[in-house]
């Protein structure tokens with residue numbers, strides 16, 4: 001069993017509590033207008049457009065497939081800038097054991113690992129095996145997810161998952177479809193059920209003015225978590241950085257507007273709020 005690993009950040013302080021190794025898997029089942037890592041959305045179609053542009057000869061085509069040589073790559077990202085398919089050729093397919101092997105030297109210095117994406121829950125069986133190895137090393141396992149698959153059904157995976165962090169992109173189905181291409185019902189059900197299990201670490205909403213009803217999103221999110229004082233609501237300012245050119249028209253929110261959303265969450269009983277302005 002292998003999963004496509006897009007990137008490993010050895011030490012991160014923004015992907016869950018403490019110092020964590022963050023692992024990003026390729027491929028996503030949403031297509032958010034403001035995606036900040038659009039090259040993680042799709043799998044490479046092996047069109048070959050990026051191959052000749054690589055200044056280090058790290059890309060080649062073998063048997064009609066693009067092959068990536070990690071050791072030659074200088075991370076200039078020319079290939080990603082050229083890709084017309086929101087994909088990346090810089091993907092390594094690894095087994096859970098191979099991924100563990102890549103990160104095991106970081107273990108003495110970290111609290112645990114966080115898997116993200118793309119959308120890591122697309123590789124639930126892989127995660128179960130990988131988390132099992134990490135737990136055997138007495139490190140914590142966090143899943144950063146858009147919650148578009150019914151996680152509550154993945155009992156074996158949840159047994160080895162310490163905490164889950166869920167994006168609530170919008171509070172209504174129409175807004176969620178407009179922003180991500182998918183509805184919000186499964187996301188909300190996941191938030192409810194994972195919170196009941198005591199495994200919800202936080203929900204996150206990126207505030208995007210004019211595109212969706214942000215106040216409604218905050219109301220929906222706050223009502224879902226207000227009875228769990230330990231669960232954090234992370235309210236994040238949308239930033240243009242890294243967003244695809246065609247969506248660069250989206251405005252950034254003002255600090256006053258962000259504060260009004262935070263006040264609404266407080267008014268609805270959320271105790272643990274982090275505002276990223």
Ligand code: SF4
Pocket residue numbers: 053054055056057058059072073074075076077078079080090
């Ligand atoms: S980032 Fe892409 S283009 Fe640049 S060296 Fe690596 S594979 Fe080649």
Ligand code: SF4
Pocket residue numbers: 043044045046047048049050051066079082083084085087088089
């Ligand atoms: S990464 Fe993009 S441009 Fe390169 S071969 Fe794959 S689909 Fe084509």
